Amino acid sequence: MPNIENEKAALVSLLQPYLIVDNVEALVGGLSNLCMKVTDDSGKSYVWRPNGHSTDAFGLNRATEYEALTFASKVGIASAPAYLLDEGLLNPWVDGEMLQSAEFDLTARLLADVHALPPMSLHFDPFVKGAYYYSQLTPSSVDRSISQIHTYFQNHVFVSGLPLTTCHYDLGYYNVIRTPEGSVSLIDWEYAALGDPAMDIVMTSLANGFELETLVDRYCQIKGIADKERWLMHCQRWLPVADYLGVLWYALGYELYGLDIYKERKHFFQRKVEDYIQNHP
Numbered sequence: 001m002p003n004i005e006n007e008k009a010a011l012v013s014l015l016q017p018y019l020i021v022d023n024v025e026a027l028v029g030g031l032s033n034l035c036m037k038v039t040d041d042s043g044k045s046y047v048w049r050p051n052g053h054s055t056d057a058f059g060l061n062r063a064t065e066y067e068a069l070t071f072a073s074k075v076g077i078a079s080a081p082a083y084l085l086d087e088g089l090l091n092p093w094v095d096g097e098m099l100q101s102a103e104f105d106l107t108a109r110l111l112a113d114v115h116a117l118p119p120m121s122l123h124f125d126p127f128v129k130g131a132y133y134y135s136q137l138t139p140s141s142v143d144r145s146i147s148q149i150h151t152y153f154q155n156h157v158f159v160s161g162l163p164l165t166t167c168h169y170d171l172g173y174y175n176v177i178r179t180p181e182g183s184v185s186l187i188d189w190e191y192a193a194l195g196d197p198a199m200d201i202v203m204t205s206l207a208n209g210f211e212l213e214t215l216v217d218r219y220c221q222i223k224g225i226a227d228k229e230r231w232l233m234h235c236q237r238w239l240p241v242a243d244y245l246g247v248l249w250y251a252l253g254y255e256l257y258g259l260d261i262y263k264e265r266k267h268f269f270q271r272k273v274e275d276y277i278q279n280h281p
Contacts, residue, residue, distance in 0.1 A: 004026055007034075007036075008024040008026075008036070011024055011036060011038070011048055012024060014085070014087055015038065015048075015083075015090070018082075018083050018090070019038075019040040019041075019046075020040055020041040021038055021039070021040060021041075022039050022040055022041045022043075023038075023039040024036050024037070024038050024039075024048075025037045027047070034050070034054075035047055035048060035049050035050070036048040036050075037093060038090070044092075044093075045092075045093035046082055046090050046091060046092055046093055047090070047091045047092075047093055048088055048089075048090055049062060049065070049088050049089045049090075049091065049190070050087060050088035051086075051087055051088050053256070054256055055190075057136045057252055057256060058133075058136075058249070058252065059129065059132050059133075060190045060191070061122065062084060062088055062089040062190075063084060064120065064121070064122045064192065064193065065081075065089055065189050065190045065192065066081045066084045066089055067120055067121060067122075068117075068120060068166065068168075068189040068192035068193075069081040069091065069189050071117045071118050071120070071166065072114070072117060072186065072189065075113060075116075075117065076183070077110060077113050077114070077184070077185065077186050078185055078186050078187065078189065079091065079092045079094055079185055080092070091187075094177045094179065094185045094187060095179060095180060096177040096178050096179040096180060096185070097177065097178055098173075098174060098175075098176070098177055098178075099173040099174070099176045099177075099178060100173075101173060102172075102173040102208035102209060102210065103173065103176075104208075104210060104214075104215075104218070105218065106176070106184065107171065107173070107176070107204060107208055107210070107215075108215060108218040108219050108222060109222060110171060110176070110184070110186055111168075111171055111200065111201065111204055111219060112219060112222045112223050114165075114166060114167065114168045114171065114186070114192075114200070115165040115166065115167065115197045115200070115223075116165075117165075117166040118166065119164070119165070119166055119194050120166045120192065120193055120194045121194070122193045122194060123164070123193060123194045123195065124167065124169065124191075124193035124194065124195035125195075126195075126196075126199060126238070126241050126242075126245060127153065127154060127157045127241070129245065130150065130153060130154070130241075130244060130245055130248055131150075131154060133245070133248035133249060133251075133252055134146075134150045134248055136252055137248070137251060137252055137255060138255060141251050141252075141254070141255045145270060145274065146247060146248070146251060146270070148277070149244060149247055149270070149273050149274070149277065150244075150248070152277050153240075153241060153244045158237070159196070160196055160198055160234040160237065160238070162196055162197060162198055162231075162234060163197075164194050164195060164196060164197075165194070165195070165197045165200075166192065166193075166194055167192065167193060167194070167195045167196070167197060167199070167200035168186065168189065168191070168192050168200060168204075169191040169192060169193065169195070169199075169200055169203055170188055170190075170191045170203070170207065171186070171200070171203070171204045171207060171208075172204075172207030172208055173207075173208055174207075175187050175188045196234075196238070198231060198234040198235045198237075198238055199238045199241070199242065201215060201216060201219055201231075201235050202235050202238045202239050202242045203242050205235075206242060206246075212232075212235055212236070212239065213232055216228060216231050216232045216235050217232075219231075240272075240273060240276045240280075243269045243272045243273045243276070244269075244273055246265065246266075246268075246269035247266055247269045247270050247273055250262045250263070250265040250266035250269065251266045253266075254266060
């Protein structure tokens with residue numbers, strides 16, 4: 001396990017050319033990596049999002065996250081990033097309260113706003129990402145079920161044909177901050193990329209517990225899309241692929257961190273996907 005105090009000291013030294021650090025504290029709750037809250041000598045706070053073994057394992061790129069935040073900040077749905085370094089990304093701390101539960105209409109509008117951003121440079125292909133996650137697993141983590149699930153989806157690759165847009169791919173209520181002024185700020189853009197908006201709708205529905213058809217209907221209403229049935233069809237086709245990625249993501253997370261939540265979620269998605277494959281040989 002990393003020595004937190006040593007990491008804090010190293011971070012103070014790393015940031016010295018940019019600001020005078022007064023305090024550093026580890027943040028809990030993130031599932032992808034350990035982040036730090038940094039406060040400078042003027043009282044301004046930041047979040048340090050490091051590169052490391054976990055970012056490599058999940059295929060994350062802080063430069064891409066910086067690009068996404070820059071785009072999003074220009075339309076007021078995120079704070080502009082502060083500094084991009086080789087070692088990680090420093091973002092302003094967003095004052096406010098994380099949403100305690102999903103707010104349907106707010107989420108649908110945020111989703112539409114994200115999809116209206118300029119196209120990002122990184123392309124997200126769910127099947128390529130699945131192959132990458134699988135390649136990061138050690139043999140001890142790949143049981144027969146996971147191997148069969150992975151083979152099935154890699155043999156059923158498809159594209160929807162919808163125009164690609166910038167997507168967040170982790171738009172859960174836990175990544176939405178309501179500020180003291182009443183506005184909202186969307187955080188944790190590390191999975192953002194240019195991709196299929198229908199897949200982003202699916203992942204947003206899963207993250208918030210929304211009925212997929214209801215979210216598709218509202219999204220299409222906001223975007224002025226007449227052919228709702230076509231969009232629903234594409235979303236329904238992506239749903240088992242999102243579950244497949246969930247299996248591999250949580251399997252990888254359990255291997256990295258050994259926390260029960262990863263194991264439990266892996267089994268949850270594994271059962272869903274096994275049932276799907278049985279009914280769609």
